[in-house]
Amino acid sequence: MITLALAGKPNCGKSTFFKAATLAHAEIANYPFTTISANFGVGYVRTTCPCKELGLVCSACQDGDRFVPVNIIDVAGLVPDAHKGRGLGNQFLDNLRQADAIIHVVDASGATDSEGNLLNPGAHDPLVDIAFLKFEMTMWVYGILDKHWAKLHRQAQTKGFFIHKGVAEVFTGLGVTPEEIRDAELAAGIDLVHTDEQGLISFCREIVKISKPMIVVGNKVDAAPQELVARLKTENMAFSSAAGELALRNASNAHLIRYIPGDPMFRVMDEGSLSPAQKGGLAKIAATMKEFGGTGVQQALNHAVYSLLDRIVVYPVEDEHHYCDGKGRVLPDAFLMKKGSTPRDLAFQVHTDIGKGFLYAVDARTKMRVKDTHELKDGDIIRIVSIAK
Ligand SMILES: Nc1nc2c(ncn2[C@@H]2O[C@H](COP(=O)(O)OP(=O)(O)OP(=O)(O)O)[C@@H](O)[C@H]2O)c(=O)[nH]1
Ligand SMILES: [Mg+2]
Incomplete structure (x- = not known):
């Protein structure tokens, strides 16, 4: 979530x-x-539930307004x-x-x-x-990097060590990829191996921008x-x-x-x-x-969710004719998927096993199979067919 x-x-x-x-x-x-x-709690982002447009009776929304949960930390x-x-x-x-x-x-x-x-x-x-x-956030990230920097810098002298990978490992908790490390390096206009403290701080400013919109x-x-x-x-x-x-x-x-x-x-x-x-x-x-x-x-x-994090809302169903799950609940789930996600990504989001056993997907509105590479749209209702149950 x-x-x-x-x-x-x-x-x-x-x-x-x-x-x-x-x-x-x-x-x-x-x-x-x-x-x-x-404080940790659950809040919601609001969207328009597709039930109205389709003339369905759905119990998961409030009169056509749907609330999808997100964690909130105070x-x-x-x-x-x-x-x-x-x-x-x-x-x-x-x-x-x-x-x-x-x-x-x-x-x-x-x-x-x-x-x-x-x-x-x-x-x-x-x-x-x-x-x-x-x-403060930049300096906090810099503090994390600084703790590991002497070692990273030494390792960078050895053959076959990739500094971007090394730095990405330091920032695992922030979920930064080696490609993003490279992007941050470029944006800061530095060369990680040959920069000074100011350069590293500029680099950390970019890491904050990338990892914490x-x-x-x-x-x-x-x-x-x-x-x-x-x-x-x-x-x-x-x-x-x-x-x-x-x-x-x-x-x-x-x-x-x-x-x-x-x-x-x-x-x-x-x-x-x-x-x-x-x-x-x-x-x-x-x-x-x-x-x-x-x-x-x-x-x-x-x-924060739709613009900063580029999310869309997608509704997985088991029965594309009645837009419901196995128990007859109409549009029971709403998932916040990253823009550009495919039906296979949705399958993994529903459950790892469903993702691994993914066979194909059906667009519930058109009842047509959609390609694996189909880019999901906001409001899509998708039936996933998987060998896993
Ligand atoms: N007028 C007005 N006062 C507000 C608003 N939001 C919060 N306050 C008041 O601002 C004061 C601080 O609110 P908190 O929510 O405790 O602030 P906080 O940022 O959590 O504070 P710390 O936990 O100390 O960091 C309280 O007296 C609130 O009633 C608002 O939208 N308008
Ligand atoms: Mg407070």
């Missing part, structure tokens, strides 16, 4: 975002280092020099190792300093925080001064109100409103049942959603 990590300085709203996205328990408080060890707050052990230190960078992509949460209201201490709104420039996280989300937009928002809107970043999303999910669970995560707006079920405080709170959230097209939480998760 795909894993997304929420990273950023203390007190920017990571745990609030996590709680809103997963509804799992997480401590939230208005001071730095509330989270001491990472990492402890990171401060400048975390790679040297400052704040809660280095081990928390290690939580990022497991992540396929990173959602960098920044405080777009500018009301916290680099360490997460409270300031007046707008007093801190959130753009400073974007650069800091990239630097990142989206920056300006959180707390509901509390951000207008001029700051106007300036941040010119930057390549998304926005969220994690507190707003959390309130909406709770209100929806209490049947006060109708809201599907990712909707651009919610609807009040029964105006009369709301207290004046609830009405005021919801009106504030509605104003933010109107400006930003929603609370931004679902949008950020979707962006």
Whole structure:
């Protein structure tokens, strides 16, 4: 399963975002280092379920909106020099190792300093925080490489030793391939065997870019001064109100409103049942959603999975005529596959044995066999025929 990590300085709203996205328990408080060890939970990316278009009755979606699970990690707050052990230190960078992509949460209201201490709104420039996280991650990766560098460099003098393979082994935990090592070397404009410390740091910056795609989300937009928002809107970043999303999910669970995560707006079920405080709170959230097209939480998760990680949703079925599995469940599974995947890749994703025994695949919409090399499309419904059961 795909894993997304929420990273950023203390007190920017990571745990609030996590709680809103997963509804799992997480401590939230208005001071730095509330989270001491990472929280792990399951959130969802949203897509349109094919059942509507096909006129099917499916029990796996909410009225045509389908939610596909992803792991989410809420990492402890990171401060400048975390790679040297400052704040809660280095081990928390290690939580990022497991992540396929990173959602960098920044405080777009500018009301916290680099360490997460409270300031007046707008007093801190959130753009400073974007650069800091990239630097900390680079130095963390460099720390890993540096530990092995003397040995690697010695080995590089011997015949038949491939430095790219050696470095890739050091970065196994990051899932970097020897080809990507070569790409990073090229992008950094260095020659691994003959470079200096600065060269290696540039190289590590590229490794971070390749192995940990990142989206920056300006959180707390509901509390951000207008001029700051106007300036941040010119930057390549998304926005969220994690507190707003959390309130909406709770209100929806209490049947006060109708809201599907990712909707651009919610609807009040029964105006009369709301207290004046609830009405005021919801009106504030509605104003933010109107400006930003929603609370931004679902949008950020979707962006991370569909754009940064290039995933599409594919539905494997056992019976292409009824679009169901052996037990008659319609469209029971949804898999997040990398763009460019083939039916054989899907078979392996379903189960290694199914992949090994893969014979052919059928497109359930056309009932036609598809080639092994067929590139799966978003929303494809595929029957896999395999000698394995
Ligand atoms: N106005 C506003 N406040 C928010 C939002 N998200 C979080 N907060 C508040 O920001 C404070 C910090 O939230 P947390 O979720 O604990 O922050 P964190 O990043 O997990 O903090 P650490 O665990 O200390 O690193 C709390 O008082 C939250 O209620 C938001 O979208 N809008
Ligand atoms: Mg936290």
